[in-house]
Amino acid sequence: MRKWTEVDIPRQNGRIAVVTGANTGIGFETARALAEHGATVVLACRSREKGEAAANRIIENTPGATIETAQLDLNSLDSISSAADVIRSRHDHIDLLINNAGVTGLSGVTEDGFEIQFGINHLGHFALTGLLLGHIAAAPAARIVTVSSIGHRFGRVDPDSPADSTGNAYAKSKLANLLFTYELDRRLANTPAIALAAHPGGASTEVFRYSPAAFRLPNLAIARLFGRTPAMGALPTLRAATDPHAKGGEYYGPSGLFEIQGYPAPVKSSPRSHDPVRQAALWEISEKLTDVRYRG
Numbered sequence: 001m002r003k004w005t006e007v008d009i010p011r012q013n014g015r016i017a018v019v020t021g022a023n024t025g026i027g028f029e030t031a032r033a034l035a036e037h038g039a040t041v042v043l044a045c046r047s048r049e050k051g052e053a054a055a056n057r058i059i060e061n062t063p064g065a066t067i068e069t070a071q072l073d074l075n076s077l078d079s080i081s082s083a084a085d086v087i088r089s090r091h092d093h094i095d096l097l098i099n100n101a102g103v104t105g106l107s108g109v110t111e112d113g114f115e116i117q118f119g120i121n122h123l124g125h126f127a128l129t130g131l132l133l134g135h136i137a138a139a140p141a142a143r144i145v146t147v148s149s150i151g152h153r154f155g156r157v158d159p160d161s162p163a164d165s166t167g168n169a170y171a172k173s174k175l176a177n178l179l180f181t182y183e184l185d186r187r188l189a190n191t192p193a194i195a196l197a198a199h200p201g202g203a204s205t206e207v208f209r210y211s212p213a214a215f216r217l218p219n220l221a222i223a224r225l226f227g228r229t230p231a232m233g234a235l236p237t238l239r240a241a242t243d244p245h246a247k248g249g250e251y252y253g254p255s256g257l258f259e260i261q262g263y264p265a266p267v268k269s270s271p272r273s274h275d276p277v278r279q280a281a282l283w284e285i286s287e288k289l290t291d292v293r294y295r296g
Helices: 025-036 048-061 077-090 116-137 150-154 169-187 213-226 235-242 276-290
Strands: 016-020 040-045 066-071 096-099 143-147 194-198 251-254 264-266
Touching: 016 025, 016 116, 025 040, 025 048, 025 066, 025 096, 025 235, 040 048, 040 077, 048 066, 066 077, 077 116, 096 116, 096 235, 116 143, 116 169, 116 276, 143 169, 143 235, 150 169, 169 194, 169 276, 194 235, 235 251, 235 264
Parallel strands: 016 040, 016 096, 040 066, 096 143, 143 194, 194 251
Antiparallel strands: 251 264
């Protein structure tokens, strides 16, 4: 099997890309690679200072890169709405939306009262995507890529109570990312836009940085011992976002054993993620909780 790498990314000149959680890890590497290939990249980050520092890093390494920042806290629907307003005011269309930001190992609720991992990883991105959808639909061949995880296989979303907070919250949020992607792609069928998903496999990133020490330290140790670099972890996202042959509803991940290592290729998600009843139930409750209704 041929190895797909950053050199396979087509030129992105003239394209506008929004990447959430772009100040570090896989999000940063995704933004960097898109900028190096000519895209105008908006780094949508919780911390304004960290977003600006990441932008400066990219510009230092790629003189002439066009980088913007937007403050986005997926913990807050008000912040999501404000960030969407800012992004829409700057651009008349969006070619790529990369829903990358995520948290794990946290307990508690968001500012709006949602279980924090489900709220940030799924509901926050659901709201942001819906608020930007008009600008996405204005692009000639837009893509929405949402980053899931191998861990989605351990998630449960009950069709009768899709927002229930019991069980493995992180795995549930990552399953929700896929249920959302497949339902969204179906709804985009009569538009030029498509929705895809990706997962990084085993990558050494800062996703554990806000987790309690008892959870964070052992997971960081495992990731550093066995995880691949964030640049490698970003490749499935980049392929989903830029490969001319990628199709709506596809899921990209590492092609190696157990999808932990290897170069990006189309992979299969769990049967549960393809359940149309769960997809529809999650969509309905997500609209209700976020008060975001999707329009073209």
